[in-house]
Amino acid sequence: MRSRLVLATALAPALVLGLAACGADDAPSDGGAAPSDAPTAAAGTEACDAADLPTLTEGTLTVGASEPFEPWYVGEPASGEGFESALVYEVADRLGYAAEDVEWTSVTFEQIVSPAIKPFDVAAYQTTITDERAEAVDFSSPYLTSRQGVIVADDGEFADAASLADLSGAKVGVTASQTSLEAAEQAWGDDVEVVPFNGAGDGMTALTSGTVDAMVMDVDQGVAASTVYFPDTTVIGTLPDVGEPEQLGLVLDKDSELTACVSAAVDELEADGTLDELRTTWLDSDDIEQLS
Template sequence: MSRPSLPFALATATVLLAAVAGCAPQEAAPTPSAGAGCTKESLPTKTAGKLTVGTDDPAYAPWFQDNKPENGQGFESAVAYAVAERLGYARDDVTWARVRFDNAVAPGPKAFDFDINQFSITEERKQAVDFSAPYYLVRQTVIALKSSKIAGKSSLADLRDAKLGAQVGTTSYQAITDVIKPAGKPQVYNSNDDAKKALQNGQIDGLVVDLPTAFYITGAEIPEATIVGQVPQVGVPEAFGLLLDKDSGLTRCVSQAVTALRDAGTLTELERKWLAQSAGATELT
């Protein structure tokens, strides 16, 4: 399996992030704050002077490390602290709230100022919640046990008769139904842990997850599993955004902070540090 060079992959991701955000990459020096009026003293956070960040429990690598989002390790933990710093919050000003994925995307008041948990930005979700500018482009990936009938397959047609599964309510599940389109109904699971157990037990032929998670599962959790391939992108590249309450008074400032981090090259640096291993996997044709 060929792998593109890391500089090329990262440069491509940076350009695509800018395109998704609706602006071209710029080389201007980063501003000292997230934007006009976006100061720690003026932001309407849950607790004055503090920033409450939500994520799931457990919080998986490579997004977090050791299920401890407060340690600043892992891509999303690092991004959260970078956004906080951009808004004027010190590390000690950040607190974490554990919120289930499906509860976070549901309508209603939130127990956090923003949530970072691999939330793909979709029009449907935007009816119930706000999103920041995108901080990461995502690709969905099929993994399977090395003994599976789909291991080594290279086309979507090879997966038509496969029994595939994914976590409920995710774009991984949507990739199965909208792009792969297997003959049988996909299996759905309440968590990735349940889905991984089903894969290990041979209850499904393949599991669909995002690419960085696929590398972690196959490299650290289920070494007897392998990456089959990436699911082709359809239309605008799928992207992760920070999730906020609908019509939150923080949305503009958080988005400006994310954009500033992207323009400064910080997001690329964090992606290189925490997600570089995900740069490249054969695309299913």
């Protein structure tokens, strides 16, 4: 694992990349539909064989990811450490790929959600499933339901806040054009001043410098931010849900012949408890309660 100093230095660009993917303007959808002649997720991965899957490179599963940051990636993506790295190798295994048959490529969020031809077979980039995005790309079955966490500085004015009302009058940072913005506005209305930032790393830096009093972001990323990257901050709770639950899915090219097989693999991992094991191992937000 990289040193805390290196991680802190890398956080700003990492969070700009990673948490940009979590934004959602629409309610979650079921993802893009698979071509009619492709195996269906209900058929299970027994209908899928790595030797026959039409990947970019025969016999290889090319996976798109961002710069590595916790809890999604610990070290380089190929390490198998971190929630999404471990998830990718589990999915690959269900499809018949050995670990050495998985190749990683660095991509931007824009490359993932745009309708352009993808430089990957599948991307693992904390991407929220939305109807709007499903018009341009395919999504696998969801692998995680996310919540929005509230982070405060340990030595700040609102360090003892334990409810939404306790933060009345605060300046609350959010990441522009993301779920955190809408969630914060719904939670507090005019009781707080919402301050948008281009990236969560910028917001966390503002929090530790006292420019804002709290920061709202994906709770799992918030836990990593407060324990690894900005250790003088604490996640005090999560915001009430806004609309449908926010779910993350693996991303594929629109109408990809791989979509049904990847979804079947995710479904099997959910059904046999593997996803729960991965969440327990790499995510640490189950005991963080919703603020009232």
